[in-house]
Structures are given as structure tokens and as C-alpha cells.
Amino acid sequence: MNPRAVRAWMMYDWANSAFATTMMAAVLPIFYIEVASKGLSSSTSASYWGLTQAAGMLLVAILAPVLGAAADYAGKKMFFLRGFSYLGIAASFLFVFIGQGDYLAASLLFVLGTVGFSGGNSFYDALLPDLVPEEQKREYISSKGFAYGYVGGGLLLVVNLLMIQKPGLFGLPDGEAGTRLAFASVAVWWLLFSLPLFRHVKDRTADAPIPFRQYTRMGFSRTWETLKSLKQYPQLLKFFLAYWFFNDGINTIITMATAYGKAIGIGTSDLIMALLITQFVGIPFTLLFGKMGERLGAKPALYISLSIYLLIVLLGYFMTSATHFYLLAVMVGFVQGGSQAVARSLFSRLVPADRTAEFFGFLSVSGKFSSMVGPAVFAATGLITGSSRYGILALALFFLAGIALLRTVNLEQGTLEAKKAAAGSAAPSC
Template identity: 30%
Template sequence: MAAETADATTDQVDGDRRREQRGWYVYDFACSVYSTSVVTVFLGPYLTSVAKAAADAEGYVRPLGIPIRAGSLFAYAISASVVLAVLLMPLAAAWADRTGRRKPLLAAAAYTGAGASAGLFFVSGDRYLLGAGLLIVANASLAVSMVVYNAYLPEIATPAERDRVSSRGWAFGYTSGALVLVADLVLYGGHERFGLSEAEAVRICLATAGLWWGAFTVVPLRRLRDRAVGHGGRAGAGSGLKQLAATLKDMRRHPLTLSFLLAYLFYNDGIQTVISQASIYGSEELGLDQTTLITAVLLVQVLAVAGALLMARLARTHGAKRAILGSLVVWILILVAGFVLPAGSPAWFYALAVAIGLVLGGSQALSRSLFSHLVPRGKEAEYFAAYELSDRGLSWLGPLFFGLAYQLTGSYRDAIVSLVVFFGVGFVLLARVPVRRAVAAAGNPVPDRI
């Protein structure tokens, strides 16, 4: 009887954990549409056009009297959102870990971001300040929500499950991004048939991303649960920045975890730069039209689903570290192929998009799951705040390197191949991290394969 009771209890625990995992996947499904449709595809060109409509004869807008070239507004707004996120993420992490109440924080960040994205519908005419402000709020909110979201991973998945669970989360995100992007392209491409102007179609696409984000966030909020913490107290008004300093100091006691973060900083910055600069490379260097570029983004989204799941399988047989190292070799080959890609050849650009899609999701998913093994128990949100800071807060290094390479050489081909440095350094640093020893040093059980 006791054995049957124990088995029933184990089944209940496993069932509850799987239920939470399914809810966790859906947050990626909810928020990834914003990253794809708003940030990657539509808002940059649209906000630039709005700023140009408000610009003076010299092409400048002047918020607070500061002259800003209209074409630079989107980039500056993204940079400002990073600064705001860097200030907010440690505050959020400290509050989440000290109180154990992550769901209210996830809800607040998600619905603030979703509301800001939906509000982009009202950006028209010369309302560039409204657009820039909503972009800053939405981007910073997404960053805060991802700190809380990622911190759930060690709680809802056993060490043996994390590669699979993390990869499925990314797969759900890329699936939603592709689904909504198809609908957006139908609306945008046929806006005249729907009785809409081009600007109205874009505004509907921007707002739809916010509505999607908010609607599907209900699922993780219903299925995820908060857990009691072993220490009391609440984070004070200034404790977040103090906590960030304390987290970085604490990481010095876990140098192998810090070594992984350094490796991740380099190769992830390379990944983010390739993604953000691919459209510029395609249009300026290869002479491809907007339809080709958007179709390539859609292709990346679809294949990233399969890529994330495929790399999760590789991690099960070869370990997450080896799978990531293999993906970095593929990224280097992608950059070399991009360097020699002939201009005016959409087919070859699509082939490059296929390769990017197959390694993009897996590289990110396995990095997240591997890092989750290196986090000391009870400090999940704090350490994932540092992880997000290395992801988002320092994501300006790659674009700066790309820009300097172009400025010095005048060639986008030289600029794109220069990013090999990020993947090469990241490969070497990651290869030197003894991950099994790092997991044990963090006080966590070591999986059979990692």
C-alpha cells in the first residue's frame, strides 16, 4: 500500500511538472511574435518613415531640442530600451528571488510590453515620439519578462529534461513567429484588396503582435506556480542594483559559470549581429528586394523550429556542449558562404537562410538549458538576469564591430566575414569550460550527458 501511494504521488508530481512545462512553452509562443513581426520586420522601416515625415528640411527631428537624424531614430530607441532594461532586470531578479512571487512580475512585464506593442497602432502622421517611447517600453518589458521566464526552467524541468524543454520553448516561439508573419504578409501584400493603405496595414500588424502577446500570456500565468523561498524579506527600492553587484561578486565564487557566460557573450553577440544585419547585407550588398528579404525571415522562422528540436536530439546523444560547439562551426561556415555569395541571387540567399534557421534555435535553446545547470539553487532569477544582460545588455558589441569593419573597408562583405572573430573566440572559450565540473561546483546534480 505504501509503495502504491508513493507511486501515485510520483505520478502526480510528474504530471504537475509536465503541465507547468506546457504552460511555460506558451509564453515563448506569446512573446516571440513581437520580436519577429515588430522588431525584425515592420517597425524599423515604419518608424523611420514617421520620423522623416516629422523631420525638418535638413532631415532631423529634435526631441527635447536634441538633433537626431530621422534615419537613426529606430536604432537609438533600441539602444535606449537596452539601457532601461539593464536598469530594470536586476531589480526584477532581486524581487523575484527574494519573494518567490514570479508570476505577478511576469504578468506585469508581459502586459506592459503587450500594451505598448498594441499601442503602436496609434503611431501615424508625425508621431515619432510616441512610436519611439512605446518601442522602448515594449523592448524593456520583454527583457524583464524573459528574466523571470528563464528562471522557471530549473524549477519545472529535471536536469535530464532541460535540453528538451528549453528547445521546445524556442520551437514554440519560432512556430508562432512564422504563423503570424504569414498572416501579416497576406494583409500587407494585399492591403489594397482589404481597403487599407500600406501604413494602416503595418499598424494593424504591429498592434496584432501586442494582442497575441497578451492573449497567450494567460496560459503560462494559469499553469506556472510560485514556490516558497527559504529566506525571508522583500527587496527594497534600491536593492536591485545592489543585488546585481552581489550577483557578480557571487559569480566570482563560481568562475566556471562566469567562464561560460563570457563564451556565451561572444558567440551570442555574433548570432544577434548576423540576424540584425542580414537584411542590410541582403539589400545593400546583394541587391535583393524587400519581398525576398521578408520571405527569407519567414524561412528562418519555420526552419528554426526543426533546428531547435534536431539539436535537442543531438544534445541527448552527444551532450549540449558538443552540440553548441558544432553549431558554432556551422555559423562560421555560414559567414564564409555569405562572403562569397553572388549578388542578385535570391536562391543562394534562401539557401543561407536555411542554414541559419537550422542552427539558430538550437544554439540559443541549448545555451539556455546548459546555463541552467550552472546556476546555484535559489539564485535562478539573479543569475538569469546576468544571462539576459550578456544577451541584451551587451548586444551592441557585434553591430559596432560590423559598423567599424564597413567604415574601414567600405565593403559589407568584409564586414560580415569579420564576425567570424566572435564565433571563433566563443568556440575557444566554450571548449575550455569543463561543464561537468562546473555543474558540480554550482551544487547541482550532473546529468549523464551534458
């Protein structure tokens, strides 16, 4: 294990988490509705924002497994990671020039930024088994990467909120100018802290050079082969099923928490502050779950985090005040990064070493498609019952199903299946 390369890998999470906090969660949604969509009704602008996010996720879902398969064939994970990063960085910076009523341009830039962010993460995740051998604290390194992301994204978000709420401190005329500077800061932050990874981690040499024009054809072909080959990895398939359920529950809590809080009367300032609390509480607890994964095992650590999520959903049903929302934000901080980090490490053990980008890409696309179900269930339950409280309560089913399916996964057997497959593909043909 190369410590410098591992540190550089973790710093990339610090770098691109700025996009997740400032562009996806806190600043850009408000800017889109209040500035970019000026002249449209609030309901129309909100609908356009939802369609924009859906378009970005759909494009990522289509591209991720194809490019992942191509990256495994050509040994170019870093090549694709750089390309997607530069796309996201450029899109973030160009938001500086979005004016009032420019919602179409803003939607296009956000789609491109989302593709850059999410597409790059597929290759970033797939580097983990390359950089950290299974026996060398992979759970802790994975968790530490998420912790770096919490720190980096949280610190820049604090600065960006000061730019917007106290523009005079930065010599700016108003909050809108502060918002534009915040967008530029995301681009600079992402680029600056990605440089160590770009410098210290190199692509492996492919067995045979492959012309770039063949990547797409090979990617589609191998993605189809991935679907057909899942039956060869029974434990991996069972983990996929479990992941689709519990990841959908987690993502729905992340994406619907603000809407749910507003529906029961929580103020905007309290919602934003709760986001910051989640970020900074997540730092030590993400590392704690990494250590827990080392001592107890990845599956027990994941069981604990999913059980806490189940408790969050049940308590959320009874939430009535901003104080309650703050308490739940702290609880989410306990498990959000840790659950994702442990799941990522566990998954990396179940995939063949020579097909990591392909399978991480498939995990990404399947996770994004499955993540459409949770918000739909939340919305449909709320419409049928007339209360969003029953919508949040319905998410308990996702965590219960995920835990039940996870119990059927035999990690040791799955690891042997992955090693056997990798050894078989590496064996010379006669």
C-alpha cells in the same frame, strides 16, 4: 515535472515571439521610417530608429539583473513576468494610434515594448530549472520552447504581411490600416497565449514576506554580490566569457543581416521572405538540436551549431545574389533556435537553483552590453576597408573565440559547484 505547467511555459514563447517578428524585425521598422518619421530625411529617421533600439536595450540591461535578484529573494518570478508582459502588450496595442510624424511617441512605445519583451524573457528563462529537473530532458524542453516561438511568431507574421500586402482580404482600405491591425494582433496574440502560463504556474512562497519598496534596494545589493561571487563559480565564469563572444556573433548576424543584404543589392521583398524561411526552417531543427543535446550532450550540440554559424559567416563573405541570401537564411534556420536553446539549458546547469532569476538577469544584461561590440566591429571594419564584406568576415573571430573558450568549460564540475552553492545557502545557520 508538471506536464501542464511545462506546456504552458512553452506556449509563452509562442505568445511573445509575435513581438520579435512583427514589431522588432519585419513590420514596425518600416512603419517607423515611412509613417512615424514622415517629414524627416531617411538618414535621420534611420538614426532615430537605431537610437530607439539602443535606449530600449540599455533600459533592459539596467533593470534585468536588479529585478532578477529581487525575484529570487521574494520568489516572484511570475509576478514580474506578468508585469513585463502586460507592459509589452499595452505598448504593442497603442501603436494603433501612432500617426504620421509621431516618431517621438513611437520611440517611447517601442522602448516600453522592448523593456516588456526582454525583461519578461529574463524571468521566463529563469523558470526553466524550476519546472524541469535537470535529469528530465531539459535540453529538449528548452529547444521545444524555441520551436513553439518559431511557429507562433512565424504564423502571425504571415497573417500580418497579408494584412499589409492584401488589405482587401480583411476588409481594410489600405496597407497602412493593415499595419495598424497587425500591431493590435500582436497584443491580442501575446495576451491570449500567455494565459496558460499565468494560470498554471505560480510563484513559490518566499521564506519571509518582503515589502515591495525593498525590492530595488535588495536587487542592487544582490546584483553587486553576484558580480563579486562569480569567482566562486570558475566554470560558470568561463561559460560567461564564451557566451559573450558567440552570442555577440549570433546577435550581430540577426541584427545586421538585412543591412548587409541591402548593401550588396538584395531587394526588400527577398529580405522579408528570407526572414519567414528562417522562422519555419527553425521549427524542426530547433527540436533536432534539443534531441542532439540529449544524445550527444549540450556542449557537443553547441559546438556543432557554432561551427555552422562560422560557415555561414565565411559563405556570407562571398554572397552575391538573392539566391545565396535564401540559402544562408536556411542555414541560419538550422542553428539559430537550437544554439540559443542548448546554451540556455547548459547555463541553467551552472547556476545555483535558488538564484536562477538573478543569474539569468545577469546573463541578459551582460549579453546586451556585449552585443554592442559585434555591430561596432562590423561597421568599423566596413568603414576602414570600404567593404561590408570584410565586416561580415570579421564576425568569424567571435565564433572562433567562443568555441575556444567553451572548450575550457568543465560542465560536470560546474554542475557540482552550482549544487554545492545551493546546498550551502539552504543549510540552516547555527
